Amino acid sequence: MKTTFAISLFGSVAELAAALGITVQAVYLWGDEVPKLRQYEIRELRPEAFIKARDLVDDLIELAEEGEVYFDKTRYQYSLDDIEKSAVKAHPEFSAFMATTLAMGKAAL
CATH class of the missing domain: 1.20.5 (Single alpha-helices involved in coiled-coils or other helix-helix interfaces)
Structure with missing residues (x-):
């Protein structure tokens, strides 16, 4: 998970840090990628963002099974x-x- 995506889920670095109970500086230390354990925490705190993505994948699989989407x-x-x-x-x-x-x-x- 990209750090920018995680920040966008909470609105700001400060809000993300507060939700996780860590400092803003700790978030900046992540670099481009959110550490794996923090990813799990973020998924627990914002499950709706990941449910939407799962729904999209399910829709694409269904379209492929129906022959509506194909791979050339x-x-x-x-x-x-x-x-x-x-x-x-x-x-x-x-x-x-x-x-x-x-x-x-x-x-x-």
Whole structure:
């Protein structure tokens, strides 16, 4: 969970800190990601935000099961090919890792 999202659930850093019983400085120490244990606390304090997200996922699954949403494997293949051509060349230091990751993605098709 991103720290900015957690803050938005409470309206401010001060309100988030107060709800969790910690200092504002402690929230700033999190960086970009909320620590896992704090994520659980936030979910308990603001369950409505996560129920909405779960409902959206359920709706998407239902649409897929009804054939209303589909996954275009050919289009995805072209996307992976484009990433391979541009990203591996742009970042040779990561080329082995990227090549492996892309190969796994293509194999999943």
